[in-house]
Amino acid sequence: MKLTNTSTQRTGHAFYTEPIRFKYSPNGTVSSFSTAFVFAIHTQIPIAHGMAFVIAPNPRLPFASPLQYLGLFNVTNNGNDRNHVFAVELDTIMNIEFNDTNNNHVGIDINSLNSVKSSPAGYWDEKDQFNNLTLISSKRMQVWVDYDGRSHRINVTMAPFSENKPRKPLVSIVRDLSSVLLQEMFVGFSSATGNIVSEIFVLGWSFRVNGKAQPLALSKLPRLPVWDPKPTRVYRFYKNWVPLISLLLIPLLLVIFLVRFILRRRRKFAEELEDWETEFGKNRLRFVAVGLAWEWDDVGKPSRI
Numbered sequence: 001m002k003l004t005n006t007s008t009q010r011t012g013h014a015f016y017t018e019p020i021r022f023k024y025s026p027n028g029t030v031s032s033f034s035t036a037f038v039f040a041i042h043t044q045i046p047i048a049h050g051m052a053f054v055i056a057p058n059p060r061l062p063f064a065s066p067l068q069y070l071g072l073f074n075v076t077n078n079g080n081d082r083n084h085v086f087a088v089e090l091d092t093i094m095n096i097e098f099n100d101t102n103n104n105h106v107g108i109d110i111n112s113l114n115s116v117k118s119s120p121a122g123y124w125d126e127k128d129q130f131n132n133l134t135l136i137s138s139k140r141m142q143v144w145v146d147y148d149g150r151s152h153r154i155n156v157t158m159a160p161f162s163e164n165k166p167r168k169p170l171v172s173i174v175r176d177l178s179s180v181l182l183q184e185m186f187v188g189f190s191s192a193t194g195n196i197v198s199e200i201f202v203l204g205w206s207f208r209v210n211g212k213a214q215p216l217a218l219s220k221l222p223r224l225p226v227w228d229p230k231p232t233r234v235y236r237f238y239k240n241w242v243p244l245i246s247l248l249l250i251p252l253l254l255v256i257f258l259v260r261f262i263l264r265r266r267r268k269f270a271e272e273l274e275d276w277e278t279e280f281g282k283n284r285l286r287f288v289a290v291g292l293a294w295e296w297d298d299v300g301k302p303s304r305i
Contacts, residue, residue, distance in 0.1 A: 003051055003191040003200040011071030014202065015059035015188030020209060022055075023183040030177045032149040034213040035187075037205040038161065039090065040140045041198065042227040048136055048198035050092040051191035052109070053145055056085045059186040066192035068095045069113065079112040086110055086180055087190070088145050088156050090121070092135050104135055106143075108154055108171055110180055117173045123159045124168040133158065140203060140224060144213070152176040161218065199227060 003012035022030050041048060052070050054061075065074040072087055073079075087109040094103040098113045107115030122132045133141060140161035146169075147154050154177075155169035187207055191200045204221040206213040 001189075001202045001205075003189055003202060004193050005199060006197045008193055008195050008197065009066045010193050011061075011064055011066050012191045012193075012200065013059065013061060013071060013188065015054075015056075015186045016207070019184040020187055020207075021184050022181045022209065023178075026183045028178070028183075030147070030149055030181050031210050032147055033207070033209045034144070034146045034211065035205070035207040036142065036144045036165075036213045036216055037189075038140050038142050038203045038216060038218070038221055040138060040201045040203065040224050041092065041136050042138050042201070042224070043136050043196060043198035045196060046136050048092055048196050049192045049194050050090045050135060051189060051200050051202075052087040052089040053143070053188075054085065054087045054190045055181060055185050055187050056083075056087075057182055057185055059188060061190060064190070067194045068093060068098070069192060071190040071192040072109070073113060079114065081111055081179075083111040084180060084182055084185075086177060088143070089113070089115065089118075090135055090143070104132075106156055106158065106171055108156060108173060108175075110175065110177075116175060117171055119171045121158065121170075123157070123163070123166045123170060125166065128168070133160065136198075138224060138227070140221075142216075146212075147177065149210075201225075 001014055003014055004010065005012075022033065024031075035053065037053065039051065041050070049067060049070060052072060054072065061071060063074050063077065064071045069075075069078070070089060070091070072085060073083065077083060089107045089109055091100060091105055091107060092103060094100045095113075098115070100115075101107070101118045102120055104121050105118050106121050107118030109115050120132065121135050122130055124130055135141075142159050142161060142163070142165070144157040144165055145155070146157075151174065153172065153174050156171040157166055157169045159166055189202055201224065203224070204216045204218075206216060208214065
């Protein structure tokens, strides 16, 4: 399933066609749910917008914007409690306006792209060592999202394609979703593109309410398609000019550093003028010159020449 193609500044959505019941009554509590999916991101250069697993009241997500909004919200409704949207973002650009962790992170979003909790993308191995994962790598990766209806704990876990689900989640938080999710909601994925050509794929997906999502048969999942898009203007600039600009910037920065260093030393050791020197002019002799203007007699007393 391809969420976005090589079009620029577009949103991409893919939802299960039927609404799913998350509550037994409109004012009830949200039932436990679990999902597992495999995704991959193709891009010409390592700069592109990411994707999100989404639970929303409307599968079309009307008025959602591309670029940093990931096809979820826009500048006016981001943070509005009436959105009734729960999402797990796999974000590949650091946006200061959303207080993002970095340009390669996973976050839990509730009605806003300002994540309630996030972490750099990666996983914890059996030795309790953290391993980084690069979301933009053209590699297949696994993600699990689990919500416990009793404890209200949300766990997000990820791992490389060939690894088992780690015991320790990547992001974990306790948050009651009863006021966020309606009785019936749509489940799926959202993504967006910017000015950089990219493709985002969901290669396998399972979802379940009141139970664990069915494990994916990884050996039966499709391979990532070969990607060979036409070079864009941005790509040609990045490929041809960025290395040259980097080579020119290094010596320029060194020169600037040396000039600043020399100027600072001169200011540090510069002589300060007395008040009377400002009026009558600077009349100073070096210590060596003063010493030469005197001679010493046999008794050891100085006498002026």
